[in-house]
Amino acid sequence: MKYLEIKGRPDACRIEVGVPVSRLESYCDPDRTVIITDGNVRSLHGRLFRPYRVIETNASEESKILSTVEDIYEKFLHYGLDRTSFVAGVGGGIVCDVAGFAASTYLRGLPFGFVPTTLLAQVDAAVGGKNGVNYKGYKNLIGTFNQPRFVLCDHRLLATLPVHELRNGFAEIIKHALIADAALFLYLEERLEGVLALDADVIEKVIYDSISIKAGIVSADETEKGERRKLNFGHTFGHALELSTGLGHGEAVSVGMVMAARLSETMGILAGDDVERIERILENAGLPFSVDMDKDLVMDAIDKDKKRAGEEINLVLLDRIGAARVVPVKIRDLREAMDDLCQHR
Numbered sequence: 001m002k003y004l005e006i007k008g009r010p011d012a013c014r015i016e017v018g019v020p021v022s023r024l025e026s027y028c029d030p031d032r033t034v035i036i037t038d039g040n041v042r043s044l045h046g047r048l049f050r051p052y053r054v055i056e057t058n059a060s061e062e063s064k065i066l067s068t069v070e071d072i073y074e075k076f077l078h079y080g081l082d083r084t085s086f087v088a089g090v091g092g093g094i095v096c097d098v099a100g101f102a103a104s105t106y107l108r109g110l111p112f113g114f115v116p117t118t119l120l121a122q123v124d125a126a127v128g129g130k131n132g133v134n135y136k137g138y139k140n141l142i143g144t145f146n147q148p149r150f151v152l153c154d155h156r157l158l159a160t161l162p163v164h165e166l167r168n169g170f171a172e173i174i175k176h177a178l179i180a181d182a183a184l185f186l187y188l189e190e191r192l193e194g195v196l197a198l199d200a201d202v203i204e205k206v207i208y209d210s211i212s213i214k215a216g217i218v219s220a221d222e223t224e225k226g227e228r229r230k231l232n233f234g235h236t237f238g239h240a241l242e243l244s245t246g247l248g249h250g251e252a253v254s255v256g257m258v259m260a261a262r263l264s265e266t267m268g269i270l271a272g273d274d275v276e277r278i279e280r281i282l283e284n285a286g287l288p289f290s291v292d293m294d295k296d297l298v299m300d301a302i303d304k305d306k307k308r309a310g311e312e313i314n315l316v317l318l319d320r321i322g323a324a325r326v327v328p329v330k331i332r333d334l335r336e337a338m339d340d341l342c343q344h345r
């Protein structure tokens, strides 16, 4: 069991990795705490939080909206929550986002904590203090910056996770290694089977290292001005692919990372051998590294990206495996490079 801390407001966040979730009661008193979870997690793991009052939500992107948050406020009222109450989100990234946002806004902010139950939520969504909901089709448009008091990551919860959900998390872990930790990337290459089989020691180390990378970046840049942008590696292309091809998030980010790596190579800052290593690890993890796409649709989606600034867009590119930088790229140049970035090699 290992832990790390993110300083932040309103308080520091303590992230524990490897702690059995059966210890939840020592982190939040059942008499004061309301748990927010989703139906899948409740039916698979509900026994772990039996003494608590539970609010069940729907884990779908379509229901990650304000009306769901309103339903939660209504339950908070019904349960008579006051400023001594505590909210715990137990579930994937959707539950964490909805629970963190509802808690942060009710009574001008109740303390909250997370028990992330997907790999993606453990290494990404539950870490960093950003929580939000979708609005009029725009992802995470409405939200808060507020640290949870704790994040308990128990890898044993992942045993029930469908393999494609595991891969979603794995794509983010590879992203973290690529932008900041060459040693973790090498470890992932060497121990991939252990990671995918959820071998306790291996997965615990990988989750911890991955969280350390995000936590380090977030601590340096809590409100997303500089360093934090690196966490978008693969995501500008990824979001455009999600919108235009119907790929799931992890798959889209996987192809997006390959496109960003190839662009880094084209611009002369990343070695071709490194691009091949990236493609190989994604492929071995069961993630795609290319997809048939309509390039105009992808470019249209990039055109609409909220991170775009005028004729340029800030993209995260790699200097090498383990080191990233943010580079403004002209939309026109990107359009020209698209053929090369999308080619099946």
Ligand SMILES: NC(=O)c1ccc[n+]([C@@H]2O[C@H](COP(=O)([O-])OP(=O)(O)OC[C@H]3O[C@@H](n4cnc5c(N)ncnc54)[C@H](O)[C@@H]3O)[C@@H](O)[C@H]2O)c1
Pocket: 038, 039, 040, 041, 044, 059, 060, 061, 064, 091, 092, 093, 094, 095, 097, 117, 118, 120, 121, 124, 125, 126, 127, 128, 130, 131, 132, 139, 140, 157, 158, 159, 160, 161, 162, 165, 168
């Ligand atoms: N706030 C942030 O910084 C941040 C960062 C990344 C992603 N996100 C958000 O996270 C969301 C995606 O999160 P996700 O990938 O965890 O999706 P999710 O919350 O939809 O969970 C995926 C599926 O797995 C199920 N599930 C959860 N735990 C399980 C378990 N242990 N066993 C079996 N099934 C389980 C869920 O019910 C759901 O059907 C998106 O809405 C995204 O915007 C937020």
Ligand SMILES: [Zn+2]
Pocket: 172, 235, 249, 253
């Ligand atoms: Zn992502």
